[in-house]
């Protein structure tokens with residue numbers, strides 16, 4: 001067997017792919033990876049770099065805690081570990097057959113432990129060892145790992161733990177069959193392209209058990225851990241809460257939670273119903289830019305709708321990251337036609353903050369013309385305590401609108417229970433419903 005890795009292959013796929021996948025046994029596979037290690041990152045850069053990070057991003061979107069232990073199974077030189085570290089994970093354990101590959105992973109400085117061994121080899125993972133998350137990128141492939149390793153890894157997840165793996169078409173069916181026989185469920189699947197336009201899949205599978213993160217509205221209470229007496233003072237000076245000098249109607253809990261949600265969920269488009277002055281639209285655009293999401297001209301990643309254009313600060317119209325749309329949120333088919341929605345990159349964050357609208361009709365439009373798994377929908381100002389605290393608001397109609405909105409949201413969520421769930425990780429970040437939005441931070445589940 002030649003030690004040389006071929007330079008290029010036929011049909012778009014790199015030649016090293018056939019070479020590494022053709023190893024006849026684990027001893028030879030280990031020998032090839034050890035031999036290849038120093039050149040691995042350079043050789044795979046054009047074809048593979050980006051895929052482990054993409055899979056790490058998926059795990060980051062589904063696993064809340066950044067301190068819980070996460071295993072990088074078949075860590076290689078640590079490309080997935082770099083992605084996990086960027087997503088905030090700090091308790092990373094790398095496992096790999098090849099000491100040569102692991103030595104390079106160690107140099108990345110992102111793992112707290114490195115372990116040499118084969119996934120399903122007795123004693124490599126402790127009998128009682130459980131991980132909140134496991135990632136395996138480029139590991140379930142010909143000549144590498146299969147059903148036995150998948151079953152082993154699934155068995156080392158803590159209850160409710162999440163496993164993310166990548167798989168090309170050739171092995172996908174066998175892996176999903178194995179997963180179907182295990183106690184858990186597929187949470188998410190993404191598809192991308194590698195090796196000259198071949199499909200590659202990222203599958204996220206959750207082990208059964210553990211407290212559910214995404215729950216139906218019927219499992220939630222209409223209350224908050226924040227005492228009702230705090231509702232007024234935390235929103236009293238709402239007009240003084242500004243971004244770039246422009247008023248935004250956000251309380252302290254939303255100001256603290258939304259940047260984290262946008263970063264962790266890798267939001268690429270924000271749709272805001274109800275611009276008002278526009279401080280929030282500016283803030284969303286700046287937060288997206290911090291996460292590397294920028295747009296220009298017609299491609300601005302924040303779309304914000306206001307029926308009263310006079311209320312919108314000129315700075316909002318001039319921001320390159322914001323598209324200001326003028327019109328009535330009761331006419332979303334005109335303002336956000338299906339063709340426009342089809343072009344907006346996902347994941348989306350949709351925020352309903354207009355209040356005076358037919359909420360079910362607006363949600364139906366978005367549900368049927370674009371919202372997809374992994375998107376977020378936040379229906380703001382759904383706290384009963386805040387309505388009560390502001391009962392002296394001069395325009396009583398607004399209070400009635402918000403009361404109706406809360407009831408409409410509940411009915412709509414019951415009708416769409418399987419698809420829209422409250423994400424308790426963000427909703428309850430500071431305590432149960434600790435926000436002026438109660439039970440309104442929703443993830444699209446399917």
Ligand SMILES: C[S@@+](CC[C@H](N)C(=O)[O-])C[C@H]1O[C@@H](n2cnc3c(N)ncnc32)[C@H](O)[C@@H]1O
Nearest residue numbers: 052074075076079096097098101118119137138
């Ligand atoms: C294609 S590399 C992927 C490395 C890294 N995850 C990435 O995406 O760049 C596959 C890695 O899996 C390791 N590997 C293959 N079979 C394994 C097994 N049964 N147990 C542990 N590691 C294994 C190999 O040594 C190699 O480093």
